[in-house]
Amino acid sequence: MYALCIGFFMTLLDTTIVNVALPSMITDLNASLNDVIWVVSAYLLAFAVPLLLTGRLGDRYGPKRLYGIGLVLFVAASLACGLATSAEALITARVFQGLGAAAMTPQTMAFITHLFPANKRGAALGMWGSVAGLATISGPLLGGVLVTHLGWEWIFFVNLPIGVLALVLLYLWVPDLRPNRAPRFDVLGVVLCCLGLGLLVFGIQNGEHYRWGRVAGPLTIAEVIGAGVLILVLFVLWQGSARNPEPLMPLRIFRNRNFSLGNVANIMIGITVTGVFVPLALFLQTVPKLSPLMTGLVTAPASLMSGVVAIFAGRLSNRADAKYLPITGFILMALGIGAMTFLLGDGPQWVLLPSMLALGTGMGLVYSPLTNISTRSLDRSLLGAGSGIYNTSRQFGNVLGSAATAAVLQIVLAATGDFTSAVRAAFYLLLAAIAVGLVAAFAFRQIAAPAGVTDSARASDPGLPVTRPS
Template sequence: MTESTRAAAPSGGPSTGTYATGHKPQSPWPALWALVIGFFMILVDTTIVSVANPAIKAALDPDTNNLDNVVWVTSAYLLAYAVPLLITGRLGDRFGPKNIYLIGLVIFTASSLWCGLSTTLGGLIAARAVQGLGAAFMTPQTMAVITRTFPPERRGAAMGLWGATAGVATLVGPLLGGLLVDGLGWEWIFFINVPVGVIGFVLAAVLVPRLKTHPHRFDMVGVVLSAVALFLIVFGLQEGQKYDWGTITGPISVWGMILAGIVLLAIFILQQRKTRSEPLVPLELFRDRNFSASNLAIAAVGFTVTGMSLPFMFFLQLARGLTPTEAALLMIPMAVISGVLAPFAGALLDKVDPRFILVPGLLFVAGGLLWNASMMNTDTPIWMFLLPSAMLGIGNAGMWGPLATTATRRLPPRQAGAGAGIYNTTRTIGSVIGSAAIAAFMQARLEANLPGLDKAPSGIGGGGSMPDFVKDGFSTGMAQTMLLPAAVMGVALIAALFLGRHTPKAE
């Protein structure tokens, strides 16, 4: 068996089993590179927006002191991204990952144009929701293709590329976002997706093979239950501080919405367990200890990665007066180190127990966040923030690949789409809750450190500068907010310690 044919063989079957009838097996690497372009664009878009949030607020929401309004630009995207993931993974199994990926790429690219043309905050939030839907169609297909075309003993290298993509995106996103916001305006962080999307479409159409499809039934009741549950929880968390955690309107209260969301989630799980036809979430996958622990860990990672950038960017741009480009430059060590080390970590995953890479990686990320928080004041020299950035880069390199590899290593080809959909849903739900929770916590910390903020006559950063007497309290509030994602990394660490031992196969 040649190297390319071996690489194309799916887990548990011959190399020809994964392709549609009549398609000659080929090396899976060109297809993966084509799909990575879309995955890269999705990640870049998330990190770009974190840098542009202050500029978007100044342009579209300058007259309020609530930071949670502009955070909906991120939360709407993540919420629309998370909810359909459970079914879009199945759609890839049913109609082919290539077809579903291309549909998602068209939606993502067109909605990016809509985002850039938006003239109101509400319009931008709506466009971002549609953009999230496109991302939901695309993301599971990347992991499903890896699972179905790379044998288990070689998935580590493929996931290394997946992890390196995340690392490079954390560099390109903030830096490109800073340059575009400073030079052309915040709209161009979305316009840039249009040519990239066109190129990505052409490459995927040519290079991604047609894979064998599997019949699936779609649980629409489960989709509705999970969608409503997530919306209630996210809306309650994010808007809680705005309504003082009390009544929103009439009999509807913040805590009532959150509780209703939790109850609906419980009903959803019970419904999945009792569904006689094919459930949206095959609960039998969670009998695999590694799949369960990896999903818990990636939820915590999603929470942390989404939550940590918001207070840090607001601190740098408003309290320290940095431009978006200057703020983004401080993230270069994290992105470069992560991008360089991730492929090496991926290669090691095929040879060692993933916990040997994962546990130190999670510790480095938590340590970097605590280090950042300790220095977030008006006296720390700006260059000092490069040091925890480097620490975060080392941690990121040992975090993404090991979790993805551990979660998907034992998935059968028929469940590749479902498993990838669940894993990415879990990650994105963590990100959604992280975005909502960080907005609420950030606003609470600001009001605790700046009493009377909600009654101040002018919006935060609306005029492009912050009065000196406000900067200390604002910086303290942002530093305290950073402690939340650092604490959540403890959940990921505990989950990693419960992973089952993996013995790599001999070459």
């Protein structure tokens, strides 16, 4: 478990570590605001789209093998990112970095579902959720240290020793689970999903760049977005078609109420997490003129609270009334972001401390409980597909959060020229997303705790002995 968590931490760390480096990239690479936000979005998009496929590849060739391939690609792309001398080269390298992360992430969930029985899975997911929360929010702190003292390139170079360690531990400690079937691949589904999501994100994020008009020739932004939506609808229809023998996203899985609602909430937390820290990092270095290091320190309390709370929340998530954990979490996140909306200014930024604590606590209460509630009642034959869909939905939310907040920032900046007003407008959008997630959490159906669990708060630590490969 610990070997897998190192690589998992690294992939999620790179979703946020670049945030504090964006102003430095604008200066050093002579890039625009839209260019550097594409540095974030390109990674998230390449991370999100292949997840449905890489989960199936793990089913066919074995999760350990796919995890190793993804890890090597991720480390090589990190080196290319650090050596990039233009925004275009950096964005391209980030795409390959995202593809490596997409190969790794579903395999961590596959190992959890295969190695831990239901009555121990809450503790394992608590650790998994803790790593997810810690990595997602600690990126700005580590990034601030590296950018301040070494330069933005080192936010990518730092992945090299971590990646090598993760690769060594993978082959020494992680069992080689052999797949028991060879699934066919939905090539058309992959093409439709990639094309539809890519067009949608491009249209939303680049809308203001093209003044919501023509992109090339007669093609307009509205047509790009419309085409993306239409292709995604075709993707869903193809997934439900009787002519599709092995869909990436079997629609029957959504008959499970908790799984469907969990994915809605999952998208909303993805939108919120990415949507809050990208504009906040830009704001702190633009308006009060904080250094990258100080920017990271302002957000550090959220990192601490998210990581600590997720451990205990995961252990409580086997209870029948576990839905009240994400409900409380979404409420705390709303309070934190709502308070920040009114506290933003060019004075001392430590006034944001209570907001950061509330936000981090809320995220810790959402991450691992939401995963357990969403997947606990799935039929075992659907666990592989469910893992891929669930991971994809969060990354889909991350992509939408990045694109939507970029659009809002650029629209309000163009209209007012006031960066503080632009960030506040982006935060209002996030409050709406949290409201949707809260409604989904309230609608969860209560499910009896797994057999053998009498007190989930005392669930054992997930560091259980497993058979090692010979």
